[in-house]
Amino acid sequence: xxxxxxxxxxxxxxxxxxxxxxxKERLEYGLFVLEGMRIVEDAVREHTDIRYLIFTxxxxxxxxQFQVDLRNTKVVVISNELGNRIASTEKTQGIFAVCAIPxxxxxxxxxxxxxxxLYGLQDPGNVGMIIRTADAFGADGxxxxxxxxxxxxxxxxxxxxxxxxxxxxxxxxxxxxxxxLSQGGIHTSAAVIDSDAQxxxxxxxxxxxxxxxxxxxxxxxxxxxMRCDRRVIIPMKSSINSLNAAMAAGIIMWExxxx
Amino acid sequence: xxxxxxxxxxxxxxxxxxxxxxxKERLEYGLFVLEGMRIVEDAVREHTDIRYLIFTxxxxxxxxQFQVDLRNTKVVVISNELGNRIASTEKTQGIFAVCAIPxxxxxxxxxxxxxxxLYGLQDPGNVGMIIRTADAFGADGxxxxxxxxxxxxxxxxxxxxxxxxxxxxxxxxxxxxxxxLSQGGIHTSAAVIDSDAQxxxxxxxxxxxxxxxxxxxxxxxxxxxMRCDRRVIIPMKSSINSLNAAMAAGIIMWExxxx
Numbered sequence: 001x002x003x004x005x006x007x008x009x010x011x012x013x014x015x016x017x018x019x020x021x022x023x024k025e026r027l028e029y030g031l032f033v034l035e036g037m038r039i040v041e042d043a044v045r046e047h048t049d050i051r052y053l054i055f056t057x058x059x060x061x062x063x064x065q066f067q068v069d070l071r072n073t074k075v076v077v078i079s080n081e082l083g084n085r086i087a088s089t090e091k092t093q094g095i096f097a098v099c100a101i102p103x104x105x106x107x108x109x110x111x112x113x114x115x116x117x118l119y120g121l122q123d124p125g126n127v128g129m130i131i132r133t134a135d136a137f138g139a140d141g142x143x144x145x146x147x148x149x150x151x152x153x154x155x156x157x158x159x160x161x162x163x164x165x166x167x168x169x170x171x172x173x174x175x176x177x178x179x180x181l182s183q184g185g186i187h188t189s190a191a192v193i194d195s196d197a198q199x200x201x202x203x204x205x206x207x208x209x210x211x212x213x214x215x216x217x218x219x220x221x222x223x224x225x226m227r228c229d230r231r232v233i234i235p236m237k238s239s240i241n242s243l244n245a246a247m248a249a250g251i252i253m254w255e256x257x258x259x
Numbered sequence: 260x261x262x263x264x265x266x267x268x269x270x271x272x273x274x275x276x277x278x279x280x281x282x283k284e285r286l287e288y289g290l291f292v293l294e295g296m297r298i299v300e301d302a303v304r305e306h307t308d309i310r311y312l313i314f315t316x317x318x319x320x321x322x323x324q325f326q327v328d329l330r331n332t333k334v335v336v337i338s339n340e341l342g343n344r345i346a347s348t349e350k351t352q353g354i355f356a357v358c359a360i361p362x363x364x365x366x367x368x369x370x371x372x373x374x375x376x377l378y379g380l381q382d383p384g385n386v387g388m389i390i391r392t393a394d395a396f397g398a399d400g401x402x403x404x405x406x407x408x409x410x411x412x413x414x415x416x417x418x419x420x421x422x423x424x425x426x427x428x429x430x431x432x433x434x435x436x437x438x439x440l441s442q443g444g445i446h447t448s449a450a451v452i453d454s455d456a457q458x459x460x461x462x463x464x465x466x467x468x469x470x471x472x473x474x475x476x477x478x479x480x481x482x483x484x485m486r487c488d489r490r491v492i493i494p495m496k497s498s499i500n501s502l503n504a505a506m507a508a509g510i511i512m513w514e515x516x517x518x
Binding site for chain 2: 129132133136137138201235236237242243244246247250251254257258
């Protein structure tokens with residue numbers, strides 16, 4: 001076992017904190033952080049490139065459960081006090097990791113693939129829950145465009161490990177995004193709340209298909225909705241309030257992937 | 260306009276804070292709190308019994324927008340500093356209310372009604388999102404049994420006003436709950452993750468029907484699941500992880516209420 005790190009100025013501690021709080025630092029280092037037994041286990045199981053496994057003294061007995069290649073992964077033990085300092089949860093399990101961000105700039109689209117495009121989603125909890133649901137329903141991929149940072153701790157935590165099992169592309173350039181879908185022969189639908197859109201219960205999703213879902217407050221921009229092959233709507237009985245964006249995406253994936 | 264309240268020891272301020280933080284106090288007083296322009300508007304629109312409307316100095320110009328009966332509702336103005344003190348959000352809009360908890364101990368079940376029973380749900384965000392979704396899909400009622408407090412500020416906030424438009428019963432006694440459903444001629448399904456349960460896509464929900472949804476971590480207790488008329492499952496392609504409870508409830512209500 002390593003010496004126990006006790007100083008808040010230790011480079012690993014400082015790195016973890018920078019990555020935890022700043023998107024800019026995550027991009028610069030190409031690294032992101034994990035916290036918690038289960039999600040670190042998921043990362044190990046899915047062969048994520050883990051640079052540091054960090055345990056508090058109290059949690060260090062569990063280190064042996066993680067079968068990692070020690071040539072690539074450095075295991076460090078920190079004081080419980082430091083664990084509480086870097087934790088984002090109130091009662092931390094004392095298990096943390098620093099991982100390399102995998103390449104997310106290309107995605108091979110399959111002929112009959114079912115995709116969801118998150119266009120301008122800003123709530124990390126929503127994005128995480130959508131990725132978790134995509135994993136459960138077997139969507140072929142999620143494309144983030146102009147949405148919040150996939151590697152923020154809150155998104156990662158909300159995915160409950162599905163971030164490691166789901167095919168995810170980040171493409172912030174709208175022209176490239178439509179070009180990619182078009183080249184792949186993927187049909188497109190825009191999820192809207194206009195009453196003249198097609199009822200999603202009655203839509204066919206044969207062949208390759210991507211459904212665009214817009215921002216929590218504003219929905220999809222009009223030009224993006226019109227650029228899609230068709231507009232679809234989740235019919236609602238209460239007109240006063242719309243569905244939460246993650247719930248809407250869940251219903252869409254249920255219809256898209258399940259038939 | 261009233262005098263501006265500046266003291267943190269003012270009885271209205273102390274009442275608001277007690278109701279905001281303690282289920283026990285909410286039960287004792289029979290009151291709960293609201294925060295934010297939109298949800299207070301919803302409460303007024305749905306004729307909720309509002310005892311106090313509270314505005315910060317900065318927000319007090321908006322007081323006239325709320326058409327309340329001033330014989331029942333007292334309007335008070337507080338300093339901006341006190342507004343920040345009692346707010347549960349970081350950037351408060353400075354609009355608060357104290358409302359009476361309506362009776363939730365009985366519910367008239369309709370012959371063809373579609374109901375969801377939340378049995379032991381503990382996450383306020385989940386319960387709120389389920390109520391919001393029930394409103395959107397037109398469920399005939401939500402029954403809370405052994406779940407978290409409906410009137411906690413986080414549940415109320417997550418419903419986005421749907422708490423005022425949705426038929427909600429609180430029945431923590433399991434015997435009474437099954438008795439009520441049985442007397443109403445309501446069929447029951449238990450949402451489970453056992454592979455021999457019936458695929459929810461293929462289920463009929465004709466007539467009156469209630470679907471039981473269990474706790475986030477543990478699901479439904481076995482005896483409750485067996486006591487329902489049948490067991491249903493949302494088929495999933497990824498076996499590693501289950502759906503979020505609110506998402507599962509949303510898919511169930513989509514199938515239950517929409518066909």
